[in-house]
Amino acid sequence: MGSGETSPTMVTLHRELVAHLGADPGAAILETPYGFQVNRDDISSRARDYFRRSVGLATAVVSDAVAETVSEDALDGIRDQVRRAAWVFSGPGSPSYALGRWREQGLGQVLADRVRRGHGVTVMASAAACTVGFAALPVYEVYKAGHAPVWLEGLDLLGVLGLPVVVIPHYDNAEGGTHDTRFCYLGETRLASMERQLPDTAAVLGIDEHTALVIDLDAAVARVWGRGVLTIRRRGVSTLVPSGTTLTLERLRALVAGTDEGEIPAPRQPSAGPGAAARPTGQPVTLQEAVATAEARFDAARTAQDAGAMVDAVLALETVIAAWATDTEEDLGADWARTVLRGMIRQLTRPAQQGMREPDLTIGLIAGPLLELRRRLRTQGAYDLADVVRDALAAARVHIRDTPDGSRWHFTPGEAPRPAGPDDPAPPQA
16 A cells, blocks of 8 residues: 555555455554654554444554564564464554564564465555565655665565565655655655666556555456556656556566556546546545645635535534544644644634624614614604615614614524525515
């Protein structure tokens, strides 16, 4: 998976992957890629909650055990747990940290054995996806610390299947805005430099965000699922495999080797737009798109002065944020979404304040002079015109009560009066 592994966008695929598992399959989350983070317990908790609520899967977290601090018997138990589990998942964090730890624990070999035996479901996403090729991208070191762009030795899980590749998730990342953060934050210049370090027999497998490459070993096929595309890149030349495409493993090997240069037509399904990858029907939008949609709804409602629709947009965004709360990769995105939400609420303050000061703020400014006009008309005997004034005020829910000391008015709250339409009765004529 290129990203979004614990987001609403991947729920359907997760459910599909676990549908054939038994009632108590044994499901393990490998926390190692983020095991060095101080919030690792929170990330694990959110991941478990996501799979329990959204996928209906009870999971156990496999601790990021340090070999020097645990007994060999305990490590044997961890390895056996991963070996036997019908479903294993690993996601965000640091590829280099995960590789080092898994070699210490012997879990790298266990994962390779799972693939070799075709045992269960193994889901490697984001940082963990970087480790499954014969070489791995040290994302943090290159992008964050400025180290020279070089490859690390990977787990080579796909090499077991005859695929000599490096896997780059977040392939279509666009967070950089004005600077190039594609290819898991490498950008074109660094990717081209690193690509020259690969043997001629190898290729880059680029997996877009909220996209997955699903390899079915029983059927010997590979399927691209999600919002983006799979890119097979050799020496700067890319072959795009659209979402919804199913290839035989034999053809995928040929594309990786460069012996198959045939075009891969897009499957017949709704497209995200010109030049964009096909999107599975009913696939949820990303957090960023959902926030942008809610913000556009809010702005349109504000322009139309529709307070109810403004509130609906705020509530819709709050629902979106809650739905993405378990996503282990969207911490910054969630913070941004909450900032947008707070901005919407602040924009509601002024019209709400005006509403609370009604009717004196607006209606009171015209009711007094109109009552004085009505008094003068009545004094002059122009009762029909005075009634026109009274009826006009009544239409605005301003009701008049005549007393010996003069006329008093009060306002009756309710829906705002709508403008008169062509089919409405004509007002009284003076």
